[in-house]
Each structure stands twice: as structure tokens, then as C-alpha cells.
Amino acid sequence: MRGFGKGRRVREPYRGVASWLEGHTGEALHRKSRQAESMFRRTGITFAVYGAQEASERLIPFDIVPRIISAAEWRKLAAGIEQRVRALNAFMYDIYHRQEILRAGRVPVDLVIQNAAFVPEMMGAEPPRGIYSHIMGIDIVRTGENEFSVLEDNTRTPSGVSYMLENRETMMHMLPDLFRANRVAPVERYPEDLRATLESVAPSNLDREPTIVVLTPGLHNSAYFEHSFLADRMGVELVEGQDLVVTGGQxxxxxxxxxKQVDVVYRRIDDDFLDPLVFNRDSMLGVPGIFDLYRAGRVTIVNAPGTGIAxxxxxxxxxxxIIEFYTGRPPILQNVHxxxxxxxxxxxxxxxxxxxxVVKETHGSGGYGMLVGPASTKAQVEEFRAKVSANPNGYIAQPTLALSTCPTLGDDGLSPRHVDLRPFVLLGDRMRLTPGGLTRVALRKGSLVVNSSQGGGTKDTWVLEE
Amino acid sequence: MLGRTANDLYWMARYMERAENIARLLEVGYRLTLLPQDSGNSEWRATLRSAGCEAGYLARHARIETAEVVNYLLLDKDNASSVLSCLATARRNARAQRTAITRDMWESLNSAFLDFPAHATACIAGGELPQLLDWIRDRSALFRGAMLNTILRNDTFYFTQLGTFLERADNTARILDVKYYVLLPENELAGGGVDTTQLSAILRSVSAHRSFRWVYRDAFKPWHIADFLILNHEMPRSLRSCYVELVNSLAGLAASYGAMPPCAATAEEILRRLQGGDMKRILQSGLHDFLADFIAGNNRLASEIAGAYHFNG
Structure with missing residues (x-):
């Protein structure tokens, strides 16, 4: 099947895959695609959809054409990501301590202090190794040959890493030829890396191997599969709030x-629900008293409360x-304008x-609360114009041309669809970055929204080795 | 391991075992209703009673009809013991504990759950109930096989085994209790001749109508069947065999945790009584009372286990 560029030049990293695709009929590819779907369903890689009763467990559509990044491109990305996540952590340390950056007038004071994501209870807390956000996802778009920009930082509880791992698993199972013909950097070390990262930030006075748990809101959370997946791959308990209790200062x-005593909590519940004694009093998901233990250094919460400020x-x-302020160097990766x-x-x-x-609410997430101008009706645009005029501080806007495309299998063969990339970064005793990440693809023609809750799918993401 | 995890593993195993047992009961009931001497719906009533579903069924349906009974036991969402509900509950428990079970176990359970409704509807519409019941048993066997072949022999395994064998013991005892009248010696002494169809049905329900012949060479004798299903140590669904497994699992737990809770002694005591049991004496002092005692003891053991291992936190 053809479809790569329609006469245009095939970019170097894609050569191997393009010729492989040419050797297969559209029907064969669709068959592979259906096999992949049934594999996902059998392994139970689903996400829950809120408010959709009959289809409350859905598959995220998977596209079998991989997204490919060259070794040189990846080196640049990795350097830029490391610079960025270290600067963001330095920013959080500063914000919750002396607030030098605010005194220097580089970031407006009210933007931080009056921000709903700023957690005053964190002022003066000393997280192990000074790290707030240990597990991050940096959303990236390609804006040109060897040119990448950051679309969004995720420093709270980024999800999607289980899809990165399962997408690879599925691809290697179904299309082993492709992997023989291309040198693809493996991603399977992630669970080990995650565990090592969590161990490295355990309370410092332990004289034994730290006990780690993954804290989930429960079965009905949309990312429950991922919570259980990560606990399983790390070999640690998956707990709910009801399984934990603070007693005797532990x-x-x-x-x-x-x-049994717990030392490190990788929590997948929001700040608000973490501790009903400190945050949302009605929370049934959290653990009363956990925040005091955290401040006393008896337990490490990962990511720390209050990382939403970054x-x-x-x-x-x-x-x-922020990057210039803390590193003294210009950013390697630019923002999207x-x-x-x-x-x-x-x-x-x-x-x-x-x-x-593209107009976004500053507090929105998951593709909700945004306007994609060119894809919207006049009425929708007017509605947003009124909202933005009424509360300008609540909105930002970006040009729509930011997302690059990648060939994607559809009903009428291969055609370009918009993609972004979420590499997953771990920060503990050192930075650990898995080659590639999760590529999300907007499956509807012309659509720019890649979120799974809005009709987006995923692709396996390859970083080629030299 | 979390207490909640142990609880979920235990119920996952119980509900998978129950799904299989419901299919076995249906198979026997269906067979008996095909025979000329079936006096209407008494067999279905006995089937419903063995499944613990009689009251639930009669609350919903005025009459006992084959199609209604089959639907109630296989597909009724409001019946917590229907095969559909059992699979859904087992899967819910498994899904909550994906970290504790192996991929093979999850896949066999998940595909049984996903495939069952459409397959069942098609089989019933096509008059292929026996094939459907075979399918359910196959799926249950696949799940157990996946478990035995892949699970670590630690507390995960032991709690799963406890669920399986408490459920199986309960089921075997219930089948016997519903049919105990055909197992009484008077039945033969009364001269009416033994109802061999009934006897063979009991054996079929535990997949033992052929193995029985290898253990007891003579024709079906009611007390031999009772002996086979209660006291025999070779028969894998006998009460005694179930208790050998329960005692072993509790011993395994005690060894790996380094502590022996009272429930282990309770199970050993029940096993000792079965090992030293004498069928003649049991029949003389009343089979029904014996079975009622056993079922009560089995339930007591279940709640002692739940308490000892903090199933509820």
C-alpha cells in the first residue's frame, strides 16, 4: 500500500517502514489492525468513559503505522526535556521556599499566589532530593525538520505510559518483520526505571528496602488500567485510600x-483528594493524616502536592x-507561540x-474547555469570544498550524493525520527518559484534538538507533 | 498482600467455580427433563434448589418452565448466581486485582466474560444448550489451567484455592442434599427398585459417572454414591478431597506467614471427621442432618478465614 506523501519525498527515518507498507495490501493492513484491536481488548487495555453507561470501558483506537524519530532528533529532544524538567523542579522549589523568581519580577506574583494550583500548605516543605515532580510527561509537537516545540507540560499525574508499553508489545507481537528490519530503541525498561526512581526518593532514614505502593482512586477511574499495570510491572501493591491508615506516626x-509500613506513595489521585484533614474534607479517596507525615519526612508522596503550579x-x-532564570541558558526546546x-x-x-x-482555558485539561477555531462554527467562536472577553486571565491561545502529521491507516488507505508526542520523564537520583513516548493521533480528518476522550488514538513511537 | 486483594482473589475463584457448577446442574436437569418418566417440572425445581435459586426464581416467575429456568440460571442479570452474573463478578474481582493475577488468568477470564452473552444467546436460540454448557465448563477449565500453570505458589495461589474449594465443597454438599432421598437405603428396601437414572444424574453432575465404575465395581448402589461424593479420597469433587485442598492451602499460608490462625485447626478438624467417617453410620444417623451440618461448618470456616486474613481491612 502506498500513501506516504503521495509523490513527496519520504523522510529518511521512515524509509524502512514505507517500503514495508508498499509490500502489503490495504486489506492485509486492515487485518493486522483488527488483530491488534482484539489483542487490546483481550488484555483489557481499556479506559473508562465518564457518563457513557453502556460503553463504560472503551479501547483507545490504535494505528499500526509507527511514528518514527531519528537518533539525532532524539538526542536534541532529550537534552531539551532534561533542561526543562530540571528548571520546572527548580521553579517549584523556589515557589515553595524563597520565591526569588517572583521577587525578581520574572513571573507575576498574582499568577502564582492566586493560582488554584498553588498549595500554600507546601510552603517550606523539604521533599527528598528537593524534587517535586518525579514523573512528568512533556507534550511535544514537530514544527519542522529537526525542530520541536513544547505544547504543554504535565507535572501532576501524567497518564499514558501503559499505552506506550502495550503499543510496543502489540507491534512486536504482530509485526516482528518490521523490528528485524529497523533498529528500534526498546522501551521496556520503564517499570524498572520507575521503581528505581521511587526508591531513590524514599525517606532518607530507612535501614531497609523501602515499601512502595501505587495509590489509585479505584476501579472506576478512567486510568485504572494504567494504575494496576504499573503496580504489577513494578511488583508493588496497588492500594486505595481505604487500604491505608495513619497510625503511630507512620x-x-x-x-x-x-x-505494614509504607514509605513511598506513587499517588494517582489529585491533590484535592489526598488528605481530607488538609484538602477536600469530603474526600473518600485519600488518607487522613498523610500530609502531616509527608511534611515530617515520614513518607514520600510522588508527585509532591502542589506540582500543578508548574x-x-x-x-x-x-x-x-523560568528556564533562563534557573539554568542561565536559553531554552533548547521552544514553546509553541x-x-x-x-x-x-x-x-x-x-x-x-x-x-x-486554538483557545484554551488555563485550568482545562483532557481536551475539554478549548476552542479549535478553524474547526468550529461561527456560533461556537462567538460563544468563546464572549467568555474570553469576560475573563481574559482564564485563557491563552496558540496558532493552529503547530501539529505535524504522520501517515495513518484509515478506510481509504494511508492518509496524513495530526500527531503530538508525550515523552515520559522520571526524575530521582538522576533523570531517566524512555526513548520515544506516546504518540497521540487525531483520527478524524483535519482534527487537531488528540485526546482519547475526544476521538484520538495512539501509535507506537520509535526512536531509531544509529 | 492487602486484605482487600485476598478478598477479591477468593471471590474471583468462588464465582468462577460457581459458574461451572451452575452449568453442571443445568446439564443434569436438562438431561432428566428429556427422559420419559419426568413428571413435569420436579427436576427443574430440584435444580433450582441445588443452585440456591429456588426462592429467587419463584419470586419472578409464576411457573417453572424449561426456557425460563435456563434463562434464569444462565443469563438473568438480577440473579446473582446466574452464569452471567458469576462471570461478571469474577471478572470485576479480577479486574480490581490485575496486579495479583497472571496475564493468562486474566485473559481466559476476560474472554469468557466477553464472549459469553452472544454465544449463550446464539446457542439457546439454536437449540444447542448442551454445547453451551460444555463451553462454560471448558472456559472454567481453561481458567483453572491457566491459574495452575502460571500463578506463583504464594498467598495469591492459596487464597484462590480457598475460594475454589470452599465453593466446590458447598456445591457437592448441596447436590447431595437436594437428592438425598434417592440415596437413602430405605429407598431400595422400600422395594421400588433404585432409580438409576437419578443416581447416574448425580454422578454426571460431578463428571463422575464413569470414574465411579472404576472405584466401585458393582452397579450403582445409593450408599456407594454417597460414599464416593463425601468420603472418597480419590474423587476430586468429594467433600474430603475439597478439604484436603483447603487444609493444604491453609498450611501453605501458615508456613509462608509464619503463623497458624484458628481457621486452620477448624479445617483440619472437619477433614479428620471426613477421613474417619463411616458411610453406614452417617446414613443411619441421617444424611440430611449430616449435610446440613457440613454446609454450616463450611460457611463457618469461610468466615473464620475472612476474619483471620483481614479480608475486610
Missing amino acids: LMMKTTQGL DDKSIYSYVPD TYNCRKPDELAYVLEHMAEL
């Missing part, structure tokens, strides 16, 4: 042999400044060009 889990969309446009509606001249531009832009 965090304990309720086991078949009574209570990935808030209103902070995003300041990240290049962003209009900050809190600045009057940029607001004016956004209101005037709304139909050409």
Missing part, C-alpha cells in the same frame, strides 16, 4: 498479616523565562483572530 497498609497553562508562557490573554495587546489579537487560533 503510614500503614492493611494486609492479610495486619498492618503546568498551569497560564504559567506555560513563562517557562522559557502563545498569546497570553492577560496582556491587553495579545488579548486584542486573540479576539480579532479567534477563528484561526
